[in-house]
Amino acid sequence: MQNTPATTATKFPDKPITVIVPFSVGSGVDLTARSLEKMVPKYLGQPLVVINKSGGAGAIGWNELAGANPDGYTIGIAGIEALLLPFYGSTKYDYPTALEPLAQVAAVPSVLAVQAGQPWQTLDALIEHAKKHPGQLKFAHGGVGSFPHVLGEMFAQATGITLEQVPFSGGGETVAALLGGHVQLVFVNPTLVKEHVKNGTIRILAVTGKQRLTDPVLAEVLTFQEQGLDITLTNWHGVAVPKEMPVEVKNKLAEGFKAIITDPEFIKNMNNAGLQVEYLDPKESQAKWLADSQKLAKTLQATGVLERIKAQKK
Incomplete structure (x- = not known):
């Protein structure tokens, strides 16, 4: 110095x-x-x-x-x-x-994650399903007004869909609710779902960052922007x-x-x-x-x- x-x-x-x-x-x-x-x-x-x-x-x-x-x-x-x-x-x-x-x-981008067993392979397919079944899809977040809650509402507004929101007390609980089938989607920190992506129980449909993730396990996931949605809040x-x-x-x-x-x-x-x-x-x-x-x-x-x-x- x-x-x-x-x-x-x-x-x-x-x-x-x-x-x-x-x-x-x-x-x-x-x-x-x-x-x-x-x-x-x-x-x-x-x-x-x-x-x-x-x-x-x-x-x-x-x-x-x-x-x-x-x-x-x-x-x-x-x-x-x-x-x-x-x-x-x-x-x-x-x-x-x-x-x-x-x-x-x-920089900590969030990812939109769903259960791998669900029929939606892509973001478009998820949006289409939500439009046909308004209010049927539930998304979990870490409390009303938390950052994941805001992202979920931002996603619903940007796509014109209606989602039911279910508050929990933290990211770990939201992932457990997703794996248990109690909710259909979550916005979470990628580190919370990486192992589940590796073992094939969770699928990631989009990343909120301007760039894709650098982690080799998740590097193929498209950003929201690449899929035509202006969601770039990380x-x-x-x-x-x-x-x-x-x-x-x-x-x-x-x-x-x-x-x-x-x-x-x-x-x-x-x-x-x-x-x-x-x-x-x-x-x-x-x-x-x-x-x-x-x-x-x-x-x-x-x-x-x-x-x-x-x-x-x-």
């Missing part, structure tokens, strides 16, 4: 850094944090301590992060739900303004910090994370965990947050998800 002027940053960091993960152990954001944990001592000279604070669809962890001392010793992992939750008006903070992104680490994992952090400290962290995320060893560890590294710097991350917020606002209005959530609260 090059020498910085004699400021707070010269000594920073002189003790371990805590990273708040707002979801449980084994989740995608947790795997990202643990991949960073292995590399942080090499680039920042101090250990990274991972603390899982799950609950409230991420709100519990992000509330703690937004309210933390902005001295650089408490950072967090953010995902698209940090942009989504404030729309529902139930969060303590408006995360897009209370937090600042330091880096995007990974989750992502990034490093975020509380606002008002001293510039020198923020720059030091941003430089450190850039070096980590572009390190071939880190990329290999992430790929092994089934995650695609896609680095964005602080400015690019901020632009991404803004663009995604606008896309989400439009979808929430157009699909009526926002109305439904507000009605539930009354």
Whole structure:
């Protein structure tokens, strides 16, 4: 590391850094944090301590992060739900303004998955079936207003079909419901269904990313865009910090994370965990947050998800 002027940053960091993960152990954001944990001592000279604070669809962890001392010793992992939750008006903070992104680490496209035993071999066949049998197909998601729920509603709206939605408490449960035949489709993180695709129990019909997945098992799956549908909203994992952090400290962290995320060893560890590294710097991350917020606002209005959530609260 090059020498910085004699400021707070010269000594920073002189003790371990805590990273708040707002979801449980084994989740995608947790795997990202643990991949960073292995590399942080090499680039920042101090250990990274991972603390899982799950609950409230991420709100519990992000509330703690937004309210933390902005001295650089408490950072967090953010995902698209940090942009989504404030729309529902139930969060303590408006995360897009209370937090600042330091880096995007990974892009996490979702996939539309169905049971392999179902007659729909393609996305078109699924849509056609749904049009002929309105409201008969059920899709599972991790809770009303969750990102998979928004994707399902976006898909129904884009294709003019009616789906019945069934809320669960997380991605693992939605996959179990799909395998058990209780629902007909799910939008999930590809890592949750990869093994089922390999053993032939689940079929993937489309990917929400702009590009196809790099994983050899799933690389043949077409994107929604390639199949004529404008569904290109993907989750992502990034490093975020509380606002008002001293510039020198923020720059030091941003430089450190850039070096980590572009390190071939880190990329290999992430790929092994089934995650695609896609680095964005602080400015690019901020632009991404803004663009995604606008896309989400439009979808929430157009699909009526926002109305439904507000009605539930009354």
